[in-house]
Amino acid sequence: MCASANKKFSPPTNRQRAKALGDTNQLNDDIRRAVTVGIHKCFLRFPEPKEGDWVTINEEQGQTVQEFEQTERTVVHSTHKIIYLQPIGSFDHSRTPSLDIICEFYRPFFPGCELEILPQIDFIDFSKHAQAEKRINRYTQQPQYLTSFIINHRKKMRRQRQNNNNQELFCIGVTMADIYPEHNWNFVYGEASIDDGIGIYSFARLDPSFPNTATAGPCTDDERILILKRAVGVFVHEVIHLFNIEHCIYYLCLMNGSETEEEMDGHPLYLCPVCLRKMYSALGKETKHFNTIQMYTAILDLCKIFHFKEESSWYEHRLSLLNAEEDKKL
Structure with missing residues (x-):
């Protein structure tokens, strides 16, 4: 898009990812499970970038949930x-x-x-x-x-x-x-x-x-x-x-920045826990419409219809983990 000098970028640590997500104890059961259950099984950490990737050209500090909520539109x-x-x-x-x-x-x-x-x-x-x-x-x-x-x-x-x-x-x-x-x-x-x-x-x-x-x-x-x-x-x-949700640097995520089509194709069609919680904050707290299981099920159905194979597999796996966790409560 636009060339500039490379900047040093280091993917966040586990501690930084946890800080970005924030305290989840007060969340309702649906979103709390969605951002805490089986995270390491479903969400890949942000990788070490290659030369020419978005984060080597554009400075990204990361946006925590708390920072987003302080500037929420x-x-x-x-x-x-x-x-x-x-x-x-x-x-x-x-x-x-x-x-x-x-x-x-x-x-x-x-x-x-x-x-x-x-x-x-x-x-x-x-x-x-x-x-x-x-x-x-x-x-x-x-x-x-x-x-x-x-x-x-x-x-x-x-x-x-x-x-x-x-x-x-x-x-x-x-x-x-x-x-x-x-x-x-x-x-x-x-x-x-x-x-x-x-x-x-x-x-x-x-x-x-x-x-x-x-x-x-x-x-x-x-x-x-x-x-x-x-x-x-x-x-x-x-x-x-x-x-007002900025680019994600915490996990491989739909909200990662992209400098090329190749980099874009490496990003998934789902939100990481940090960005999902931001969307819940923007839409779910007052409207009561935000339900992660329903959201994932609807996206999975569309991925199957339009032959998004990798995305279908991910949503099926994620739903199986979340539904299993829900069953434990019953």
Whole structure:
């Protein structure tokens, strides 16, 4: 994305991981089991990074549960909470990931929140100033759009929906166009304005045929699964950022940072105990919708339907441990 000098990074110790999770004694039984039972059997520690990995280029200090709760974005007071998703540009190519399927995966990760797809808009609908910030990437020779102008456009459109402001959590734009955040950056997968609850995310580079996607043939089964898995992971990861949850450095986790598609593919489609507890804090304490067993079961069903084999195995194993622990109580 953007080159800079390598920084020394050491994966956290067991003590640091325990501190990041915090005291679990006062949690309800569901979330307490989810973040304490069989952790070493299911969650891999954050590995020693290779040169060029995210943490060697971008400084990550880690965010503990306590730190998150001190800066938590308040999102749970409305009983009817909506996240708006708006496609920008064309999604008609045969290799494009299905937004409907992405929405199916979204729902169990964000219990108590609805996701509504807004009508598609085109880049020609943007201001002339935004059009002026379109550029041709010197490496791919493909057009790119500046993220800040897309976010500003989303702010203007939000103001036109003032009657929904009391229930709208976030407004997220997704596009198959390539995007960049600053003129000295090569590209970015996405960018968000957390204070405004607005983000823009690109699926362009998730296709292994990029930058020749337009002329590539139909997806093979393996390509279709890979593109969809990447799109689901990127979308869920970026929405979680809008809750003010930072990148994870404690375990291999959906919230790890990614510098390349290869690094992205090494990250799992589940949250580690630290990040899961943060989501519980953001969504579960007041809404009462947060139930880990139900969440995992719903995600497992989707992983089976769409042939995410490794993810299916993980969720099956995790559920077996949690259900066995529940049975001990009975």
